[in-house]
Amino acid sequence: MPAPAGTPSSGGKSLVGFLGFVILLHFFDCFVRYGTLPFAIGSNPGSPGLWLGFAFFYGVVFLIANKLEAFKDVGTKSLVIIALIAYVWGPLWSIAPNYFPAIKYLAAIMMIIAPFWLLAVVFATQAAPTWFSLGYTILWFFIVMFMLFPNIQQYAQESGYPMPNSLSPGMVLSYSWEKAQEGWTNLISYGKQTTSMFAEEATRSYRMATGDYYTGQVDTAAKKRLGVYLENFRTSEPIFYDNTPVMAYATMKAETIDKELNINILCDADSNTTASMVRPKESFSVLTSDQYDIDCVWNKGVLPKGSHTLRLRSEFEFTTRAYLKAYMIDMERLKEYRRQNVDPLANIPDKSPIAIYTSGPVRIGMSIGQQPVAIGASGDPLSSLGLTIENAWEGKVLDLTNVFIIIPAGLKIANIEGVGITESSCDAMAEEERATCDDTLVKVYALTTEELSKAIYKNLTMKTFRIPIDIENSEKVLGKAPLGVQNFKASVQYRYRLERTTSATVRESQPQATV
Amino acid sequence: MKKTLTLAMIMLLLAGCQYGLFQSKSTMSLPEVKVGNQGVEIYFTPYSPPPEVYENSKFTMLTTLSNLGATDVDEGVFSISYEPQYLYTPKQQGRFIVRGKSEFIPQGMETQVNLPFTTKALGPQLQGYTTTITFNACYPYVTNAAIIVCIDTDLTGKKTDKVCTAKAQSFPQGQGAPVAVATVDQRMMPHEMPGRVIPEFTLTLKNQGSGQIVSSPLYRDACSGRSLGEGGWNVVSVGAVLSDSPMTCAPQTVKIKPQGETKVICRVEEGIDSRLGTYTAPLSVALDYGYIASKTTQVKLLPALQQ
Numbered sequence: 001m002p003a004p005a006g007t008p009s010s011g012g013k014s015l016v017g018f019l020g021f022v023i024l025l026h027f028f029d030c031f032v033r034y035g036t037l038p039f040a041i042g043s044n045p046g047s048p049g050l051w052l053g054f055a056f057f058y059g060v061v062f063l064i065a066n067k068l069e070a071f072k073d074v075g076t077k078s079l080v081i082i083a084l085i086a087y088v089w090g091p092l093w094s095i096a097p098n099y100f101p102a103i104k105y106l107a108a109i110m111m112i113i114a115p116f117w118l119l120a121v122v123f124a125t126q127a128a129p130t131w132f133s134l135g136y137t138i139l140w141f142f143i144v145m146f147m148l149f150p151n152i153q154q155y156a157q158e159s160g161y162p163m164p165n166s167l168s169p170g171m172v173l174s175y176s177w178e179k180a181q182e183g184w185t186n187l188i189s190y191g192k193q194t195t196s197m198f199a200e201e202a203t204r205s206y207r208m209a210t211g212d213y214y215t216g217q218v219d220t221a222a223k224k225r226l227g228v229y230l231e232n233f234r235t236s237e238p239i240f241y242d243n244t245p246v247m248a249y250a251t252m253k254a255e256t257i258d259k260e261l262n263i264n265i266l267c268d269a270d271s272n273t274t275a276s277m278v279r280p281k282e283s284f285s286v287l288t289s290d291q292y293d294i295d296c297v298w299n300k301g302v303l304p305k306g307s308h309t310l311r312l313r314s315e316f317e318f319t320t321r322a323y324l325k326a327y328m329i330d331m332e333r334l335k336e337y338r339r340q341n342v343d344p345l346a347n348i349p350d351k352s353p354i355a356i357y358t359s360g361p362v363r364i365g366m367s368i369g370q371q372p373v374a375i376g377a378s379g380d381p382l383s384s385l386g387l388t389i390e391n392a393w394e395g396k397v398l399d400l401t402n403v404f405i406i407i408p409a410g411l412k413i414a415n416i417e418g419v420g421i422t423e424s425s426c427d428a429m430a431e432e433e434r435a436t437c438d439d440t441l442v443k444v445y446a447l448t449t450e451e452l453s454k455a456i457y458k459n460l461t462m463k464t465f466r467i468p469i470d471i472e473n474s475e476k477v478l479g480k481a482p483l484g485v486q487n488f489k490a491s492v493q494y495r496y497r498l499e500r501t502t503s504a505t506v507r508e509s510q511p512q513a514t515v
Numbered sequence: 516m517k518k519t520l521t522l523a524m525i526m527l528l529l530a531g532c533q534y535g536l537f538q539s540k541s542t543m544s545l546p547e548v549k550v551g552n553q554g555v556e557i558y559f560t561p562y563s564p565p566p567e568v569y570e571n572s573k574f575t576m577l578t579t580l581s582n583l584g585a586t587d588v589d590e591g592v593f594s595i596s597y598e599p600q601y602l603y604t605p606k607q608q609g610r611f612i613v614r615g616k617s618e619f620i621p622q623g624m625e626t627q628v629n630l631p632f633t634t635k636a637l638g639p640q641l642q643g644y645t646t647t648i649t650f651n652a653c654y655p656y657v658t659n660a661a662i663i664v665c666i667d668t669d670l671t672g673k674k675t676d677k678v679c680t681a682k683a684q685s686f687p688q689g690q691g692a693p694v695a696v697a698t699v700d701q702r703m704m705p706h707e708m709p710g711r712v713i714p715e716f717t718l719t720l721k722n723q724g725s726g727q728i729v730s731s732p733l734y735r736d737a738c739s740g741r742s743l744g745e746g747g748w749n750v751v752s753v754g755a756v757l758s759d760s761p762m763t764c765a766p767q768t769v770k771i772k773p774q775g776e777t778k779v780i781c782r783v784e785e786g787i788d789s790r791l792g793t794y795t796a797p798l799s800v801a802l803d804y805g806y807i808a809s810k811t812t813q814v815k816l817l818p819a820l821q822q
Contacts, residue, residue: 226640257818258639321640325598325647332742340748340773342727347811348647358640408600436638441599478740480607481596482651482807489638 015070015127019118025057026090026115034094034111058087061117070127074120082124086116109143178505185307185503214365214386214464216322216355226318226359227393228263229253230294233312233500243509245276246298248310248502254286258432261286263316267296269308269504276302303506312500317401319430319493322357322364325350326408327372328477328484334374344372344483361496363392366488368469375474375484382411382469387490390462395498397460402493403447404429405467406437408486410476413445414468420451421467433491442489460494546621552689552723553583554656555591555613557810560627564648567815570637574814576604578650581625582613585691591654593628594738601646601816603633608738611652616691637818649811653738655731658692658802662699664757666796668712668789670703677793693724694751694771694802704782711786714757718764718779718800722749722771726808734805749773752803755781758796 038051062083065071071079093111097104122133233250240246246269254261263284267275276299284292296312329337329344337344345351355366369383376382387405391397404424407413413421424446426437437444456463471477478484563577582588591611595604614624628650637644665679683700690696698719703712722728729737730750736743749771755762764781771777781800 257642319640321638323638323641323644330740330742332744333740336743336745336748339745342773347649347809349811349813350645350647356644358642360640430639432639436600436636438600475740479596479599480739481594481649482738482740482809483596483649484740485596485598485647485649487598487600 015068015121016129016132018064018068019121019132021064022061022115022117025061026118029054029057029090030111034090036091037095055087058083061086065117070121070125073126074124078124082116082120086120089116181307181505185309214355214367214388216357216363216365216388218357218359218363225253226255226257227361228261228314228316228318228496228498230312230314230498230500233310233502235310235502235504238505240303240504240506241509242303242305242506243300245300246303246308246310246504246506247295248312248504249293249295250312250500251291252284252294252314253289253291254284254316255289256286257288259319259430261316261318263314265294266313266315267294267311268313269298269303269310271309271311273298273302303504305506305508308504308506310502310504313497315398315495315497317493317495318360318362319402319491320358320360320362320364321433321492322355322366322490324355324366324368324488325353326368326486326488327353328375328408328486329372329482330474330478331374331376331380333482334372348483361391361393361395361498362397362492362494363390364388364490364492365390366490368488372483375471375477378471378474380471380474381414382471385467385469385488387465387467388462389460389464389490389492391460393496393498395496398458398495398497400447400452400457400460400492400494402430402491403452404433404489404491405445406442406487406489406491407445407469408477408488409439409441409443410471410473412443412470412472414470416465416467419465420448421445422448429491430493546618548616548618548621549585549659549661549691550688551583551691552693552695554586554693554724554726554806555588555652555654555808556581556583557650557652557808559650559810559812564632564812564814566813567817568634569817569819570634571819572634574632574634576630576632576648576650576812578628578630578810579625580611580613580628580652582615582623584615584623584656584693585617585659586615586657588613588615588654588656591652592735592738593650593652595630596647596649596651597632598646601635601637601644602648602814603635604630606630611654634816637816642818644816645813646816647811647813649809651738651807651809653729653734653805653807655734656692656694656804656806658690658694658696658800658804660686660690660696660798660800660802662686662696662798662800663795664699664701664714664716664798665793666714666757666787666791667703667793668787668791669793670705670712670789674793679793679795689723692802693722693726693806694728694804695721695723696800696802697721697723697776699798706786708786710789712789713782713784713786715780715782716755716757716762716798718753718755718781720751720753720769720771720777720779720802722773724806724808726806728771729805729807731803731805734807737805737807750804753779753781754801754803756799757783760785760787 033050033054036047036050038048062079065083066076066079074082090111093107097107122136229252231251231253233248236247236249254263263286265278265282267278275296277297279295279297280292284290294312296310327345327348334344352371355364357364365388367386373383385407405413422445424444426434426439426444428446429437429444477486558579558581560577560579564574568574580591589612591613592608593611594608597604609628611626611628613626614620616623662684665681667677667681681701681703683698685698686696696718700717702715704715706713728749728751729743730747731752733743733747750768751771752768753764755764760783762781763784764779766779769777769779
């Protein structure tokens with residue numbers, strides 16, 4: 001005889017035990033796996049081992065569920081789908097706000113109070129004890145009320161609805177419609193950003209797979225975040241009226257070493273209405289490190305009633321440098337080492353150096369092939385130098401203004417088909433770089449002005465060069481020791497644009513109350 | 516009281532004499548110097564080079580070359596690998612002399628190489644750079660292995676009460692040099708002349724040091740960037756003498772295998788008189804080669820302090 005609803009039978013007890021186990025696993029998962037990915041995206045290192053471990057735990061949960069009477073009616077296929085969703089549920093909610101910041105509160109709630117197996121028990125089976133389902137539904141109701149009530153109350157006040165506590169259904173609907181519009185504007189904006197991020201990631205992955213991408217690592221010694229940062233771009237009021245100015249503000253941080261950083265600020269709304277005023281000024285010159293609060297003001301009446309996308313842009317010229325250490329060894333000697341199965345870099349701590357680039361909005365990757373680099377006779381070709389210039393931030397590399405490639409003396413760059421590159425000298429480099437450039441130790445090459453004016457360098461996302469290198473004087477490269485240590489360097493100067501958006505709602509002004 | 520004092524003084528004197536007697540036995544034995552698997556070892560003095568140095572400044576790299584083997588090095592050479600774009604030293608190559616261990620200097624001698632370095636400017640925006648310096652020491656070395664072997668001319672094995680038994684020997688403790696005779700196996704073979712036998716020894720050679728072997732005449736090139744050619748690496752010349760009889764070793768110049776065993780067979784071609792019976796004799800093996808030792812250190816260059 002089946003147990004009456006609300007009375008835990010032995011099956012009901014095992015379901016409660018199952019729920020207890022699921023909730024415990026969920027909280028353990030919250031602390032350990034949430035916020036990670038099983039693979040690397042950008043700078044996220046990924047944690048495949050962790051994901052594999054939790055696949056096992058969730059697999060156990062699935063096996064238990066499959067044995068439980070309560071899930072008999074659900075069917076194995078649906079149970080498999082539930083199990084898969086339960087496995088990715090929390091991590092997806094923890095990662096989603098990176099791409100859709102607007103859902104961060106919702107995501108937090110979904111992660112913490114809604115383990116997916118619990119939802120499945122409450123909504124997909126008839127077997128959850130009544131007290132449990134009821135309790136859970138009431139909990140959700142209160143959470144939603146707590147979240148929305150202050151906003152609805154504020155809306156009611158601002159909209160002139162009589163207070164207190166008389167929330168009319170019309171007002172709530174009106175509030176919902178406005179929020180939906182605002183949400184749509186945000187969604188479009190984030191959608192564009194996310195599509196662009198995914199497209200960049202896909203391009204990077206494809207190029208890595210095809211060997212057309214060279215990696216680098218940001219200067220780990222860097223204690224300073226170089227470049228310009230725009231933080232917390234937001235409106236000064238939640239709602240504006242058409243008889244008041246619209247104001248949005250952000251914090252701009254700028255840091256530079258060795259060279260003055262000139263920054264231009266531009267604010268507009270809906271990509272066409274330029275702000276009436278930018279405070280404290282529209283252009284800044286930073287010598288070391290500075291922080292400013294930027295206000296964008298649209299005078300009253302400039303922005304019509306409705307929802308608007310406000311945009312803050314900062315443009316600046318910046319230089320990113322990269323260097324790659326290379327161990328050079330006589331080709332014959334290397335062959336001899338290999339025949340004897342001797343590692344010529346046995347004593348060297350960093351056997352496979354990777355390119356290091358300075359902090360900033362552009363990432364530079366470099367590679368010279370397998371280390372140590374075998375140096376043949378003078379006139380022989382060397383393995384090509386791979387160089388990838390890539391936009392590392394969310395902004396745009398508007399154009400490249402100078403690209404210098406510095407290689408050790410004794411080597412030379414051979415002709416690159418279709419790329420305008422010319423031999424230059426240390427004197428042609430920026431003043432701050434001349435002190436570290438010695439024409440007796442290095443050879444400097446630069447991309448020509450004609451080359452840099454090509455369309456491919458405008459709004460640059462990523463560009464990879466394969467630079468063929470020839471040996472000019474092997475003795476100069478190797479020095480007087482068994483192992484020569486040399487450096488390949490790149491210096492890329494560019495104009496960069498950072499952009500932040502936020503949305504603002506302008507309402508029709510309320511008629512003045514008469515006394 | 517007087518008696519007690521006299522007795523105490525006598526006991527003290529006796530104790531002193533006894534102590535001296537025991538001591539005289541231990542001071543008679545000379546220290547064993549031909550043990551170990553080391554040659555010239557490289558040591559960097561702590562904080563020289565310092566782990567961190569500012570750009571556009573100077574530092575000194577004080578390197579100690581310590582001869583922990585039993586062969587004197589009279590014409591060693593050294594070379595330095597460093598990044599010329601970040602560092603400069605006026606002395607990229609040089610020579611060194613360092614005596615090995617002997618009965619009188621059982622710990623071996625050491626010599627110091629003082630290398631002044633200048634750091635160059637780091638470059639704009641660079642907030643630190645770790646540079647690599649490698650010190651290479653190349654030197655000629657000789658392994659002198661003195662092994663006591665048992666010569667048993669009784670090929671039939673009929674005689675009894677022999678003074679020793681001929682058997683294979685191993686020498687895990689080395690002979691005071693990086694290349695060692697690891698094992699010696701022996702057999703006696705009949706000579707074509709009646710009444711004579713040929714002692715034959717199979718030597719197993721090994722590089723038990725941490726460096727690399729090169730041909731002795733090419734050791735100077737090993738410290739330069741030049742190629743040594745295929746015949747320049749792992750080459751050891753072998754010579755051996757049994758008592759006063761010169762031996763013929765095949766091969767005379769052997770290429771030491773990086774993995775596995777390298778064997779050389781040495782024999783007294785003219786043979787020895789079988790009437791000599793069974794006796795112990797010194798087998799002296801001399802291995803001649805060049806050796807490269809390298810040691811790397813890293814120095815972090817920091818941007819100069821802002822005024």
